[in-house]
Amino acid sequence: MKRRDALKIIRKYYAEGGRVRNRIEKRALSESKKQKYKKGFEVRIVVEDDTEYQELIQALCICDITAGRPYAHHSYWIVPIYGKKQVEWFEEEII
Numbered sequence: 572m573k574r575r576d577a578l579k580i581i582r583k584y585y586a587e588g589g590r591v592r593n594r595i596e597k598r599a600l601s602e603s604k605k606q607k608y609k610k611g612f613e614v615r616i617v618v619e620d621d622t623e624y625q626e627l628i629q630a631l632c633i634c635d636i637t638a639g640r641p642y643a644h645h646s647y648w649i650v651p652i653y654g655k656k657q658v659e660w661f662e663e664e665i666i
Contacts, residue, residue: 577630581616582665584627588617588647591658591666612658616650624648636660 592613618624624641627650631638639651652661 572629572633574633577633578664580626580630581634584616584618584623585614585665590615591662593658612653612655614652614658614661616652617644618648618650620648624650634660634664 592611592615616627618627618641628638631652636652636657639653641648641650643649652658
């Protein structure tokens with residue numbers, strides 16, 4: 572699989588139900604240590620089954636992106652991608 576094919580696959584799964592969460596720096600700085608703002612950079616991509624998961628992971632590996640451990644949510648799976656650099660890459664290349 573070539574890189575451009577991998578990007579198409581990632582875009583397809585993201586369009587079907589993905590989302591991006593960015594850290595809100597202003598909020599992180601304003602909250603106290605007791606009630607610290609813990610949200611970070613994350614992309615969530617939805618896949619239906621193991622076949623789609625394997626296809627997505629292969630595409631992400633070709634693009635040098637490391638996914639987190641998938642978790643179940645209702646009848647589908649969420650594949651998270653964590654980290655500022657990876658989320659920035661995702662926003663530039665995929666969205």
